[in-house]
Amino acid sequence: MNNLPWLLLLLPLLAAALDWLCFRKNPGAATAVSLISVLLTLGLTLAIYAGLCAGTPDAYVWMSDGLLNLHLGLTLDTLAVRMMLVVTGIGSLIHIFSIGYMKGDPSNLSRYFAGLSIFMFSMTMIVLADNLAMTFIGWEMVGFSSYLLIGHWFHKASAADAAKKAFITNRVGDFGFLIGILLTLFVFGTLDFGEMAGKANLMQGGVLTVIVLCLFCGAVGKSAQFPLHVWLPDAMEGPTPVSALIHAATMVAAGVYMLVRLQVSMGASAFTDTACTVIAAVGGITALLAALMAMQQDDIKRVLAYSTLSQLGYMVMAVGLLAGEAAMFHLYTHAWFKALLFLGAGAIIVCCHHEQNIWKMGGLLRRMPGTAICFLMGTFALIAVPGFSGFYSKEAILEAALEKNPTFFWLGAAVAALTTFYMTRLCLVTFLGRPRAHGAEQAKEAGATMLLPLILLAVMAVIAGYGCVADSLVPFEGFRAHGFSVGLPFYAGLGSLALGILAAVAFYGCGCRKQDPLAGNFVSTALRRRLYIDDIYDKGLIGGLQHFVSVAIGCIDLAIIRGLIAETLAWITGRIGMLLGWLQCGCLRGYAAVVGIGFIIMMLLFAFQWAH
Amino acid sequence: MTPLAHYLILSGLLFSIGLAGVLVRRNILVVFMCLEMMLSAANISLVAFSRAQGTEGVPVYDAQVLALFIVAVAAAEVAIGLALIVAMFRSCRSVDSASLNTLKD
Numbered sequence: 131m132n133n134l135p136w137l138l139l140l141l142p143l144l145a146a147a148l149d150w151l152c153f154r155k156n157p158g159a160a161t162a163v164s165l166i167s168v169l170l171t172l173g174l175t176l177a178i179y180a181g182l183c184a185g186t187p188d189a190y191v192w193m194s195d196g197l198l199n200l201h202l203g204l205t206l207d208t209l210a211v212r213m214m215l216v217v218t219g220i221g222s223l224i225h226i227f228s229i230g231y232m233k234g235d236p237s238n239l240s241r242y243f244a245g246l247s248i249f250m251f252s253m254t255m256i257v258l259a260d261n262l263a264m265t266f267i268g269w270e271m272v273g274f275s276s277y278l279l280i281g282h283w284f285h286k287a288s289a290a291d292a293a294k295k296a297f298i299t300n301r302v303g304d305f306g307f308l309i310g311i312l313l314t315l316f317v318f319g320t321l322d323f324g325e326m327a328g329k330a331n332l333m334q335g336g337v338l339t340v341i342v343l344c345l346f347c348g349a350v351g352k353s354a355q356f357p358l359h360v361w362l363p364d365a366m367e368g369p370t371p372v373s374a375l376i377h378a379a380t381m382v383a384a385g386v387y388m389l390v391r392l393q394v395s396m397g398a399s400a401f402t403d404t405a406c407t408v409i410a411a412v413g414g415i416t417a418l419l420a421a422l423m424a425m426q427q428d429d430i431k432r433v434l435a436y437s438t439l440s441q442l443g444y445m446v447m448a449v450g451l452l453a454g455e456a457a458m459f460h461l462y463t464h465a466w467f468k469a470l471l472f473l474g475a476g477a478i479i480v481c482c483h484h485e486q487n488i489w490k491m492g493g494l495l496r497r498m499p500g501t502a503i504c505f506l507m508g509t510f511a512l513i514a515v516p517g518f519s520g521f522y523s524k525e526a527i528l529e530a531a532l533e534k535n536p537t538f539f540w541l542g543a544a545v546a547a548l549t550t551f552y553m554t555r556l557c558l559v560t561f562l563g564r565p566r567a568h569g570a571e572q573a574k575e576a577g578a579t580m581l582l583p584l585i586l587l588a589v590m591a592v593i594a595g596y597g598c599v600a601d602s603l604v605p606f607e608g609f610r611a612h613g614f615s616v617g618l619p620f621y622a623g624l625g626s627l628a629l630g631i632l633a634a635v636a637f638y639g640c641g642c643r644k645q646d647p648l649a650g651n652f653v654s655t656a657l658r659r660r661l662y663i664d665d666i667y668d669k670g671l672i673g674g675l676q677h678f679v680s681v682a683i684g685c686i687d688l689a690i691i692r693g694l695i696a697e698t699l700a701w702i703t704g705r706i707g708m709l710l711g712w713l714q715c716g717c718l719r720g721y722a723a724v725v726g727i728g729f730i731i732m733m734l735l736f737a738f739q740w741a742h
Numbered sequence: 743m744t745p746l747a748h749y750l751i752l753s754g755l756l757f758s759i760g761l762a763g764v765l766v767r768r769n770i771l772v773v774f775m776c777l778e779m780m781l782s783a784a785n786i787s788l789v790a791f792s793r794a795q796g797t798e799g800v801p802v803y804d805a806q807v808l809a810l811f812i813v814a815v816a817a818a819e820v821a822i823g824l825a826l827i828v829a830m831f832r833s834c835r836s837v838d839s840a841s842l843n844t845l846k847d
Contacts, residue, residue, distance in 0.1 A: 718840070718842055719764075719768070722764050726765060
């Protein structure tokens with residue numbers, strides 16, 4: 131019985147294998163297998179949550195030697211189990227939604243569901259890992275499955291490029307993560323989360339700072355923090371349910387989860403002041419930049435992608451402020467409402483005949499009221515309208531920020547105002563006014579498989595923040611929702627909400643605009659071009675680096691390989707050949723003379739040696 | 743009895759004349775004859791040693807038998823050598839050793 135939790139890992143893996151190996155030509159069976167697997171894991175997680183599978187599951191030794199003792203084990207503490215609830219809960223809803231969303235898609239559905247299952251396996255590995263090595267395996271596996279799913283429509287060049295970009299950008303962060311893991315192994319002597327406790331107090335601050343920042347590199351890549359944030363908006367080339375599951379709710383939150391897991395196991399004292407400041411600053415900058423870029427995006431999924439970046443920045447900022455509790459609270463509420471927003475966007479996209487530009491929508495509130503209302507619930511949660519889940523978690527982060535470092539508090543409040551502005555803009559343009567394109571005129575309400583997950587997620591988006599729900603579901607040991615207090619964070623939140631809505635309504639009216647009134651100027655262009663960060667990477671970093679490498683290799687090629695090795699060697703050999711050439715005169719008597727003279731010399735040598 | 747040294751001096755003279763012939767003559771036939779002369783010089787010293795090693799006027803016959811073998815082998819070698827010279831004359835129309843330089847060019 132106590133080994134039952136291993137099924138959480140094995141079921142999705144088995145489903146992926148079946149989908150890929152047996153049901154490649156049978157999408158119906160593949161869908162069923164994946165759906166059953168994810169529902170079973172949800173059931174199992176609920177059973178563990180309810181305490182039906184008490185006891186620790188066995189750990190298996192992977193490799194064992196003096197320094198490096200690796201084993202595969204599961205950790206089933208509150209943090210892990212409740213995180214699993216979020217992952218499998220949202221995962222199940224997204225599997226159901228996928229059936230509706232992918233209906234009639236010409237691509238191979240077996241491949242799609244195999245990808246989803248392998249993702250569920252990898253994510254479970256990260257969540258349940260009881261040591262950093264296992265986390266790293268899951269870490270790379272989610273990167274791989276994310277690559278597969280972003281590139282699901284690989285015949286589109288943009289999707290294939292986005293998949294590559296996501297994978298390679300993640301590798302940059304993972305390299306730092308790997309260094310961090312090795313440093314942890316050497317400094318702490320263990321990779322086990324359970325054995326790290328207390329050891330941090332004995333160490334020097336500098337070493338700890340380096341370790342934590344290296345491990346943070348992993349989170350920067352996976353959670354798409356500045357300066358490695360560039361892959362996430364492009365990852366929207368994947369199917370929308372994938373964006374909802376991987377690039378909004380779970381995988382990108384893995385970085386935050388990992389940091390909180392470290393903070394819990396190493397102890398908050400391991401996070402030195404320098405490390406914390408860097409982490410919080412990176413989070414804050416990401417939140418601000420992403421919110422700015424989101425203001426001028428026209429693609430409905432891109433707006434949501436930048437909003438995800440911004441919210442992830444919030445969470446990382448909270449981790450940097452040593453408020454792991456608030457970070458996990460926001461991660462948990464964000465997972466529900468952002469999955470809802472993405473699925474809502476997915477439903478809208480399907481119903482508008484795969485149109486993603488918000489300026490070609492409009493008037494959708496009347497045509498698809500169910501989807502629209504669910505989407506609005508998600509929006510209210512995201513912009514922190516009091517009474518919705520996002521309000522409570524954002525409040526928790528702002529309170530923590532005010533307590534630790536007021537700079538980040540004001541930064542957070544500004545980001546909240548920007549968030550409100552771009553989400554209100556999105557809703558005004560999409561749902562109000564008249565349809566601006568043929569697709570939107572013909573839009574009809576989404577089907578049941580799409581609407582059902584939306585409604586369930588909408589319910590969660592509203593209630594997830596309430597004290598009684600949050601206390602029992604937020605993935606954090608001993609989480610207690612704060613009593614609601616009217617203070618500066620509350621007023622700042624309300625103020626930014628009002629400011630954002632007013633500004634958006636002022637600029638975009640009630641959806642009667644035909645195009646963006648803010649577009650066309652210098653600032654707007656810069657924001658649309660993502661503040662030129664991608665261009666700098668493309669031209670400066672990649673182009674410059676490639677140029678530098680090619681010049682360097684060219685120099686080596688010319689000087690060493692061609693000059694020193696090829697030409698010098700040829701010259702020396704030629705000279706030696708010319709010197710020795712006269713010996714091979716081709717004249718018989720010459721050879722005979724050499725033999726004769728040699729013979730005489732040998733005779734003389736023998737004779738004199740004998741004489742001695 | 744003639745002392746060993748006399749035989750060896752004869753052998754040395756024969757060998758030197760042979761070597762000089764090999765080195766200076768261009769006619770390959772003469773070169774070949776000179777080679778045979780060098781071989782005979784070696785044979786002479788061999789037989790001389792066999793006599794000198796012997797006791798009471800009886801030589802050590804091993805070396806004399808060896809000398810006979812050498813003569814037999816030399817005869818066979820001469821047959822091959824002459825055949826090669828004929829072949830060379832057929833292809834080069836000459837027996838001059840300096841004409842054997844086709845590979846050099």
